[in-house]
Amino acid sequence: MSFIVDVFADAIRFLGEVGPELRDIVGLTLLVSGSATVIGAVIGVPLGVALGLERFTGRGVLLALVNTGMGIPPVLAGLALLLLLWDDGPLGGLDLVFTPVAMVAAQTVLAIPIAAGVTAAAVRNLSPAASEQIAALRLSYTGRWMLTGREVWPGIVGAVAAAFGRVIAEVGAVIIIGGNIQGETQVLTTAIVQESRQGRFGAAVGLGIVLLIIAIGVNAGLTWLQLRDVRHG
Amino acid sequence: MDDQKPTLGGPAYLSSFTEERRVVVFGPNGAGKTSLLRQMAGLSNVSRLLEAAYLPQDPYMFRGSVARNLHLGLSDHLYPLSDEIAGELGLGVPADQDARTLSGGEAQRLALARTLASDAPYVLLDEPLAPIDVKDRQHVAAVIAGRIGHRGAVIVTHEETTLATLADEMVVMIGGEIRQRGPVDSVFLTPHDDDVAAAVGIGNVIDGSVVEHDGSLVAVDAGPVQIWAVGDVEPDGRARVMFGAETVTVFKGELGESSARNHWEGTVRSVLPAGRLVEVVVDVGVDVAALLTPGSADALGLDTGSPVHIAVKATAARAVSRS
Numbered sequence: 001m002s003f004i005v006d007v008f009a010d011a012i013r014f015l016g017e018v019g020p021e022l023r024d025i026v027g028l029t030l031l032v033s034g035s036a037t038v039i040g041a042v043i044g045v046p047l048g049v050a051l052g053l054e055r056f057t058g059r060g061v062l063l064a065l066v067n068t069g070m071g072i073p074p075v076l077a078g079l080a081l082l083l084l085l086w087d088d089g090p091l092g093g094l095d096l097v098f099t100p101v102a103m104v105a106a107q108t109v110l111a112i113p114i115a116a117g118v119t120a121a122a123v124r125n126l127s128p129a130a131s132e133q134i135a136a137l138r139l140s141y142t143g144r145w146m147l148t149g150r151e152v153w154p155g156i157v158g159a160v161a162a163a164f165g166r167v168i169a170e171v172g173a174v175i176i177i178g179g180n181i182q183g184e185t186q187v188l189t190t191a192i193v194q195e196s197r198q199g200r201f202g203a204a205v206g207l208g209i210v211l212l213i214i215a216i217g218v219n220a221g222l223t224w225l226q227l228r229d230v231r232h233g
Numbered sequence: 234m235d236d237q238k239p240t241l242g243g244p245a246y247l248s249s250f251t252e253e254r255r256v257v258v259f260g261p262n263g264a265g266k267t268s269l270l271r272q273m274a275g276l277s278n279v280s281r282l283l284e285a286a287y288l289p290q291d292p293y294m295f296r297g298s299v300a301r302n303l304h305l306g307l308s309d310h311l312y313p314l315s316d317e318i319a320g321e322l323g324l325g326v327p328a329d330q331d332a333r334t335l336s337g338g339e340a341q342r343l344a345l346a347r348t349l350a351s352d353a354p355y356v357l358l359d360e361p362l363a364p365i366d367v368k369d370r371q372h373v374a375a376v377i378a379g380r381i382g383h384r385g386a387v388i389v390t391h392e393e394t395t396l397a398t399l400a401d402e403m404v405v406m407i408g409g410e411i412r413q414r415g416p417v418d419s420v421f422l423t424p425h426d427d428d429v430a431a432a433v434g435i436g437n438v439i440d441g442s443v444v445e446h447d448g449s450l451v452a453v454d455a456g457p458v459q460i461w462a463v464g465d466v467e468p469d470g471r472a473r474v475m476f477g478a479e480t481v482t483v484f485k486g487e488l489g490e491s492s493a494r495n496h497w498e499g500t501v502r503s504v505l506p507a508g509r510l511v512e513v514v515v516d517v518g519v520d521v522a523a524l525l526t527p528g529s530a531d532a533l534g535l536d537t538g539s540p541v542h543i544a545v546k547a548t549a550a551r552a553v554s555r556s
Contacts, residue, residue, distance in 0.1 A: 137306035
């Protein structure tokens, strides 16, 4: 038991000596996962509204893609992107392998299906009376999507939270496409992998606590928004 | 007859509604009335036929204020009109109130005002009066008719008292088919067949056989009574005669000279309230129902067992062939 206690004591000590190194890791984590969530939401939320609201050809294929994407292993997303961006790959000329930009791209691929899928579910949960009224209002596509989006916004908040939770917690994609280069492409999850592999459990647990605080903090904020809506109708 | 019964969904069927007048669609539950409106509004798998403002059956209030909901989908210049119509309909709530706190009747008034304020050339209303209090229905129906104006309109309703206010023309739908179409009065007074008669709640249906012809009139022998009615039934054929309870006149004492071809003597079997009217059933050998105002029922002093005469104009009764 004393081993665990020692590890946590080390973790507290590690967090007490917060240096620029930890600040860089946390900063890059928030930047990469935050950017991926924002881009993923900008693409995924309208896609989800359209999938939930409209009937169009190709909708079935898109829904299947979104559902598959929601469960795709991050390692595979990272690997696919790595092949695309590799020197001899089709996008090798961009010279993006092992850069934060490539990490954002990989996490965006993971964020889009989550944002779209959860949003589409929220739209489908609208009452039949609401869907009927939305269709009856003779709005343009954008007007209809804006109205629907505003109507289901707590669901969209949930979609964004789920997307952020997925990307900030994943390690497979960023470690492959980013390379886990200390000071350049290392984020919280990949740093935890490295520290634990080298037996520095105190540091690993310390980083884990930071990761947990970020995840809980973001979700607590979004949950508070949703609850406030319930209270105010 | 077949060309009067187009099935649901054909373009010819839908386009038969697109003239510029107000039509009410009447019929039992499940007759396909809402499906008809949704098709016309372009909400089914049929391409949109009409540029129409559509009021669905259940009003839904979106997040936000009364004003936001009232103005949804309208161009800016129509905002004052929608406010004005909302006022006429009696929606007396602050513009900044949360729309989700409105009662069913208030929400319906809001949705009606928004729909009627639209500048679409056609108006489609699904049960516009259902959530409105009975005492306000006549007023709301009058506002609806006035605000539709000269546009084409199709109004699904099962609310009989406001039919004549809402529309010029009436369509009876049963089982997805149009069974009868014509001016509201004539459909009520002379239904084509007994399904329509049941749907519009006509009072009297009497079976017999044709014994005499006189121009467009036939005399139907129903055992104890003989009834003159409008109809084209072959001689000796079996016929069903239908006439509305409101077309029956009730007399106390001797019947003087009258233009009515049908007059019979009998006794009152029952006197019962029927909405704002009184239904009197008279036994003349067969039972005949008459609808009277409470005033005239009182003036005649009608009671069970009272001896009375009743009269029905032959032109108010319709005879159809029964095979």
